[in-house]
Amino acid sequence: MKAMILAAGEGRRLLPLTQHTPKPLLPLGHTTLIGHHLQRLAAAGFREVVINLAHLGAQIQQALGDGSGFGLHITYSPEPYPLETAGGIARALPLLGDAPFVLINGDVLTDYPLDLLRRPLQGLGHLILAPNPPEHPLGDFAMDSQGRLFPRGLLPGFTFSGISLLHPQLIASYPQRREKFALREVLDWGMEECQLSAELYTGRWLDVGTPERLAQAQTWF
Numbered sequence: 001m002k003a004m005i006l007a008a009g010e011g012r013r014l015l016p017l018t019q020h021t022p023k024p025l026l027p028l029g030h031t032t033l034i035g036h037h038l039q040r041l042a043a044a045g046f047r048e049v050v051i052n053l054a055h056l057g058a059q060i061q062q063a064l065g066d067g068s069g070f071g072l073h074i075t076y077s078p079e080p081y082p083l084e085t086a087g088g089i090a091r092a093l094p095l096l097g098d099a100p101f102v103l104i105n106g107d108v109l110t111d112y113p114l115d116l117l118r119r120p121l122q123g124l125g126h127l128i129l130a131p132n133p134p135e136h137p138l139g140d141f142a143m144d145s146q147g148r149l150f151p152r153g154l155l156p157g158f159t160f161s162g163i164s165l166l167h168p169q170l171i172a173s174y175p176q177r178r179e180k181f182a183l184r185e186v187l188d189w190g191m192e193e194c195q196l197s198a199e200l201y202t203g204r205w206l207d208v209g210t211p212e213r214l215a216q217a218q219t220w221f
Helices: 033-043 057-064 084-096 168-172 183-192 211-219
Strands: 002-006 048-053 073-078 101-105 108-110 125-130 141-143 149-151 157-166 196-200 205-207
Touching: 002 033, 002 084, 033 048, 033 057, 033 101, 048 057, 048 084, 057 073, 073 084, 084 101, 084 168, 084 183, 108 157, 125 141, 125 183, 141 196, 149 183, 149 196, 157 168, 168 183, 183 196, 205 211
Parallel strands: 002 048, 002 101, 048 073, 125 196
Antiparallel strands: 101 157, 108 205, 125 157, 141 149, 141 157
16 A cells, blocks of 8 residues: 655745745654654555655655655655645556555644554545644534544534545546645545545644644654
């Protein structure tokens, strides 16, 4: 099973830290944000990782190389400009193959056991949800006791953690697919088609999107 890390964002909320350093290379303990993901993926048994690049992407590729330093093989998917989350995945589909893959936002930090995602996928996607943080009190989706996904409001909402197991067909078959589009609209469509499931993870999770939350992440190390 392959994994993909989304690393093409500009990190505007982290300025000025990201003016000359791409967000994935911001320090985290003795490694970096993306280095932490790579270490955990390797420990979970993954060997092939796809990383999309845009903003200061050459720095990321230079820092990580072919991934052998992490016990991985990294393939890069460069973008002419940031194509948003789903656009970046769509561009990388030829590198991901035909089997389900794990998707991780490069700017989240969690101790979710990634080896649990190395399992058969029912439907086109399985999302990991988290309790709502203060900055996102209403959440993104609701789920029932059987792991079925619903629009927020029908049941108590939870926040999409940025970690998921997706089938390439979720992106490839999206009827409004285009060069630049967001994963959220694809997930809304997949939910309407009853092709998505979810689970709630109550362990450590943080959206490292601001200098304050980056500092909080660094205290964990």
